[in-house]
Amino acid sequence: MVQTTQDTGSRPVLPLAPGRPPADSAGRLRSWLRRHPRILTPLRRLMLDMSPYLPGLAQLVARLSARRWGPSPQAYRRWVEEHDTPGPAALAGMVRTALAMPDPPLISVVMPVYNTPEPLLRAAIASVRAQAYPHWEMCIADDASPAPHVQAVLAEAAASDARIRTVRRSCNGHISAASNTALELARGEFVALMDHDDLLPPQALFVVARQIRAHPETDLFFSDEDKVDGEGRRYDPYFKPGWNPELLLGQNLVSHLGVYRRELLNRLGGLREGLEGSQDWDLALRSVAAAGVERVRHIPAILYHWRQGAEATSFSEGxxxxxxxxxxxxxxxxxxxxxxxxxxxxxxxxxxxxxxxxxxMPRPRPMASLILALPAAPEGVEALLPLLEMGGHAPAELLLIWPAGKGQPAPAGTDPRLRLLPGPPAAGRAALLNAAAAQARGEVLVLLEPGVEPAREDWLSELVAQAARPEIGAVGAMLLGPGRRIRHAGYVLDGETPARPWPLLGQAVEDDRGYIGQLRLPRDVSAVSGACLAVRKASFEAVGGLAPLPCWSDVDLCLKLRAAGLRVIWTPFSRLWQRQEDDMADRAARAEALSWLRARWGGRLAQEGFFSPLLPLREGEPSILAAPRAMAGAG
Incomplete structure (x- = not known):
């Protein structure tokens, strides 16, 4: 049996746990290391230095030392108590406001039921009846549950509240068919989808109704959500970004709470059978395609509690x-x-x-022009050829450009894919890239910084395939530093710097999932790094290329592309090493560039649309904000 001894000196004691399973012991070790940064910091540095020689070591140190993605459980509990638990007076005020609302929208809560444990079914119904917004109806379809208590509970609920209507199906048809049966009962202007064992907070429908009246053109609303355990404790919040069409292609961003215009659901024929378990994701995809992205709106509030780990499991859990x-x-x-x-x-x-x-990939395959701006003529080109050889894409060319008069280039050899281009004398990086882009033969430009090397063999094919999509303006890659630590996963706009790296990166390494999977899924972002940025040449030229700035010309380019109606995305499936730190201009040059950007874009620099408005953008802000930030766009 392992013994632990208590040291009365200043040296911390490692809490060994006899008989504990490995996962539990690993968690205790991780917690202990976080409490002792004097040991953790040099240990992390040593392990990261050794990671190039010991595969998997970087992932190990990240799992031992990285902070939790998103807010801590303690911070979330505190935020719930202080900012997300309306008291009796606040709820009474919501009731008065709702009763005085002219032409209040009727919201139909649609819920399919099958063999739900009685306490959970009663709790779900009670959470709807406790709504501060009185203009609702609840439409429940029992999917031929064999358990006798289901019909008894539903009959009791319908008898006690005329707003509750129920129907029993003659045979079991599963969740899509049962949802459609419940939908047939609905008379409301909007429909909120709810699972049979989940909960709505008492302010949920009031918040939704105010959004409906404030944005009458919207067909689909979606809110933030959290989970609730068998003891009713809230945890694991998902503070969602604004409307993010690329992220919707990787996860069901809409559920929960998804609120749809009933006319739209009827037009689509309701939920499709045969896709049980992802029927709500399919509905969200079809609804967005039918309504248009301009008619989708995010509500930055926790309006749904998704029950986990209780006696009943959802279809998607089981x-x-x-x-x-x-x-x-x-x-x-x-x-x-x-x-x-x-x-x-x-x-x-x-x-x-x-x-x-x-x-x-389009046919014929588009040529990719890789453009690398150098401070002086290259002394050798062999080390740069892997950019082409490991790209997984052809045809491609590599253009090297530098200010004329700064050195003589070494012979380029006979590779026809390599082109050496002396650029304008004394030109900065943006001017050099613009000059090379004008001479590029490819339909897709890939702007690169010195020190960038492939980390995966298909890095280029992923960028080209994404950039070739007609709705995409620019594509950024995952950039990795020492120990495979993620250096770049998109930029956010904060109005100060003017753009900063994606928040919540922490000590993330290459294969980490990040907050709710956002480091493993492509997503829309405000801007991407010019260290590796792919853009169609036609789009690049249409917006005037790169502005002649000492820094942040990549941010300006992305803003111009988005202003032209194109999207900017980041993909984790194109990965490169960034061997050098970002080449940032001196303080005076940064101030000049920031002044130029503010004059051009104004308040747009402070409107971040693709990161949660309830999570902090800057150091020093609370881990969860008391109220949402202003966001860009309707989403």
């Missing part, structure tokens, strides 16, 4: 592989029906429940 397969099918059909012909949806290798979309 049949994960079947749900994942249904999700891939729904996603593939959505892509095909919306112009992404030939796209392949496959499981991610180490995360088989997560999808990866391999977009089809």
């Amino acid at each position: 049949a994960l592989e079947r749900c994942a397969a249904a999700g891939r099918k729904a996603l593939a059909e959505h892509l095909e029906q919306n112009g992404a012909h030939g796209a392949e949806v496959v499981p991610q290798g180490d995360l088989p429940g997560w999808p990866r979309i391999r977009h089809a």
Whole structure:
């Protein structure tokens, strides 16, 4: 038996736990290391230095030392108590406001039921009856439950509240069919989808109703959510970004709480059978395609409690592989029906429940022009050829450009893919890249910084396939530093710097999932790093190329592309090493560039649309904000 001894000196004692399972002991070790940074910091540095020689070591140190993704459980509990638990006076005020609301929207809460344990079914119904907003109806379809208590509970609920209407199906048809049966009862202008054992907080429908009246053109609303355990404790919040069409292709961003215009659901024929487990994701995809992205709106508030680990499990908890397969099918059909012909949806290798979309390459395959701006003439080019050889894409060319008069280049050899271009004398990086882009032969430009090297063999093919999509303006890659630590996963706009790296990166390494999977899924971002940025040449020229700035010209380019109606995305499936630190201008030059950007973009620099408005952008802010930040766009 392992003994632990208590040291009365200043040296901390490692808490060994006899008889504990390995996972529990690992968790205790991780917690202990976080409490003793004097040991953790040099240990992390040593392990990261050794990681190039010992595969997997970087992942180990990240799992031992990285902070939790998103807010800590303690911070979330405190935020719930202080900012998300309306008291009796606040709820009474909501009731008065709702009763005085002219033409209040009727919201139909649609809920399919099957063999729900009695306490959970009663709690779900009670959470709707406790709503501060009185203009609702509850439409419940019993999917031929064999348990006798289900009908008894539903009959009792309907008898006690005329707003509750129920129907019993003659045979079991599963969740899609049962949801459609409940939907047939609905009379409301909008429909909120609810599972049979989940909970709505008492302010949920009031918040939704105010959004409906404030944005009458919207057809689909979706809110933030959290989970609730068998003891009713709230945890694991998902503070969602604004509308993010690329992220919706990787996860069901809408559920929960999803609130749909009933006319839209009727037009779509309700939920599709045969996709059980991902039927709500399929519905969200079809609804967005039918309504248009301008009619989708995010509500930055926790309006749904998803029950986990109780006596009853949701379909998606109990049949994960079947749900994942249904999700891939729904996603593939959505892509095909919306112009992404030939796209392949496959499981991610180490995360088989997560999808990866391999977009089809246009025919003929577009040429990619890799452009590298150098401070002086290259002394050798052999070390740069892996950019082409490991790209997994042809045709491609590599253009090297530098200010004329700064050295003589070494012979380039006979490789026709390599072109050496002396640029304008004394030109900065932006001017050099613009000059090379004008001479590029490719339809897709890939702007690179010195010190960037491939980390995966298909890095270029992923960028080209994404950049070739007609709705995409720019694509950024995952950039890795020492120890495979993620250096770049997109930029957020904070109005000060003007853009900063994706928050919540912490000590994330290459294969980490990040907050709710956001480091393993492509997503829309405000801007991406010019250290590796792919853009169609036609789009680059249409917006005037790069502004002649000493820094942040990549941010300006992304803002111009988005202003032109194109999207900017980041993909984790293109990975490169960034061997050098970002080449940042001196303080005076940064101040000049920031002044120029503020004059051009104004308040737009402070409107971050793709990161949760309830999570902090800057150091020193609370881990969860008391009220949402202003966001860009309708989403």
